[in-house]
Amino acid sequence: MACWLLKTEPNTFSIDDLASRPGHTEPWDGVRNYQARNFLRDGMRVGDEVLLYHSSCAVPAVVGLARVASVPRPDPTQFDPESPYCDPGSDPDHPRWVLVDIRYVRHLPRPVPLAELKQHANALGDLALLRRSRLSVMPVSDAQRDFILALAGDRSAGA
């Protein structure tokens, strides 16, 4: 099973918001970067594991676990004139942007701050989070996943 890292700004939509949604599930809309879109559209499978990351906040950190809960489908906000994610250039017959549903699994025993991840560049150096800081959807290798969960003291580290 593949693993991904998804960024979210907790001031807008936090892991606690996800956990409190009906079914603990939310359509992950608003991805408007082609590389991130390609990961969503071409790489994600139902059941894939997700590390949730809080960005643009006091302590940027990996904060919890989730799962991909749907296949990709068109992101309706691209056609919504009221939405900040509206994209007038997207053709309804060939939608440019997609989303998947994301389902909350659990918080990590403790958040793992970005600053701490940076201290382990030997183990995590090719994690896109540490290299291309602006990418909001990125793949995480099994080894990187296990390492981060072990830092957090999560029970499934290495499982």
Next chain:
DNA sequence: GCCAACGTTGGC
């Protein structure tokens, strides 16, 4: 709030 990184746009 500043600013570096970097993705996107558009003129040529």
Next chain:
DNA sequence: GCCAACGTTGGC
């Protein structure tokens, strides 16, 4: 297709 200008992200 190049590349300068511009806009956005996101750490600090």
